[in-house]
Each structure stands twice: as structure tokens, then as C-alpha cells.
Amino acid sequence: MTSMVSTMALLLIAAVIMILMACGHTFGDGGMLVAALDAQASQENGAAAASSSTVIAASSSDLSFSGRLWHRRTSAGVEEPGPNHWDGRLATVDEQGKLHLTICRNAQGGWSCTEVLLASSLGYGTYTVQVSSPINGLHKNVMLGLFTYADDAQSELSNTHREFDVDVAKWGVASEATNIQYAIQPYQLPGQRLCFTVAGQDSTIHAMTWSPSSVSWTSTSSSSGVVLETWSFGSSPEVGAVPSPGGEVFHINLWLFGASLPEDRTDVEVVIHDFSFTPLKAPGRKLFSHQRYPRHHRPRSSSSP
Known part of the structure; x- marks a missing residue:
């Protein structure tokens, strides 16, 4: 002034x-x-x-989405997965608060992909992502990933990066019609993933619940609430028990499988409506009666000495 x-x-x-x-x-x-x-x-x-x-x-490297701070990934060259080039500028939030992820041509004549990741670990609980874009509308070679991942690998764990995935793609892991998989890494082991198909152009909601004993997934239709698929993993002889939290953060990315070009050679965009997290509730404690007893008098109990 x-x-x-x-x-x-x-x-x-x-x-x-x-x-x-x-x-x-x-x-x-x-x-x-x-x-x-x-x-x-x-x-x-x-x-x-x-x-x-x-x-x-x-x-420049962070954005706010669904009330949380997310880091936008940028790489100097090509990096896994893919390998692809990553450009943080391709992740934006519109006036309605929706997250837009894009794959597009870059100045070098190649293609750049998009990834955002939370700034901190959330641990046990339910991770929910609502995808506005139709699952069945993605181009061949394009993958949308919703997953937890820890950069620091724990060699004593079979799932070294604490990675649990919802992968949306048409890469033909089971058939050309397959467009979603739930996976516990390493997914190549028997019983470590479930592949299924979501048809139509409806938006979808994908929830993953991580607890000390299991990881479970549920996908539903946004409009009707119909359950499209559900699956739960507890343990396996190859992987053992579900790992506990340890430095992992939640990621959302959009990338080219095998660094292959989009099928129709045009830019790709996926819109994420929102993200939410509900912490796992601690086991409830038994409530004791508020009945009063005379001073210096204890109720008789079979467990009392």
C-alpha cells in the first residue's frame, strides 16, 4: 500500500x-x-x-490434489517403467479439482509420460481412486498405474518395494480383452495377480485395502455402484506374508508399455476424479461396565487370584 x-x-x-x-x-x-x-x-x-x-x-515439482500434496516426476532421460521420459508439467489439476495425466510428444521428437506420487507414506488403510476416463477407452500400449511403491528396496522381502498394483492396460497379459489387473509383486509368481475386463464407457472406482494380514481390491462402477471385481491376497509359499509399511508412497502414473508408441500416434489423457485414504482402524477394546461397587470391594472374577 x-x-x-x-x-x-x-x-x-x-x-x-x-x-x-x-x-x-x-x-x-x-x-x-x-x-x-x-x-x-x-x-x-x-x-x-x-x-x-x-x-x-x-x-514446479508439486501439486495439490484431493487435499494432499503430490510430487510430479521429471526425468533428465529415459527411466523405468517403459523405459520412458517423464515430464512433471504434464500433470495438472483443473478448476474442478480433477487431476489430468497426459502422454504427448516432446521437443526431442519422442514421447513423455506422467507420474505423481504422494509426499509421505500412509501405511495401512484403504486407498481409493476414482477414474473419470473410461477404462475401456485407453489406447493399446498405454498403462495407467495406481500403486504403492518404496524406492528403498528391502532385500529380505520377496516384494522388495512393497508394491501393490491396480494396472489398467491392454497389453495382452491374459487376452486382448483384458484391461485391468490386481497384482502383488513379483506378479510373475503363481497366484500373485488377477486379470479381468471392464467393458463400456463408465467411470470407475478402485479401492485397495492394506492390513497386516492381507491386501484386497474392489472395483466398482461410479454411476451404478455395481461391483465389477474383487480379490484378496493373504500370503503364498513363494512370497510369504504381506509386508508391513516401510517408506512406500502411493503413485498414479500414465505411461507407455515397452516404450511403444500410442496406437493411433495421438496424445493420451486420463482424468482422475479424486483420491481418498481411510486409515485402518485399530482393534476395538472391550468396554467395561460403569456399575459402582462399594469401596475396597472388587467383583468376583474367575481370573482373579
């Missing part, structure tokens, strides 16, 4: 001097006034630039 007032005052003085100079008056300090105006403008422009760069720096 002070800066605005001072600028207006200087501009008013400048206007008066210009009028007087037009009438034949001269002012030896006119150059000083111009310098003062330039200095004021430079100061304000510098402050605006600093404010703008601060905003850009804060949002």
Missing part, C-alpha cells in the same frame, strides 16, 4: 512538471524526478518478479 501511494504521488508531480514545462518553465531537477520514478518502478518490478519466481519454485 505504501509503495502504491508513493508511486501515485511521484506520477502526480511528474504530470504537473510536464504541464509547466509545456508552458515554457524549466526545471533543473526534472532528471532527478525521472530517476526517482525509474527507481520506484524497478523496485516494484523486482518485488513482483521475486514473488512470481517464489510461486513457480513452489509449484
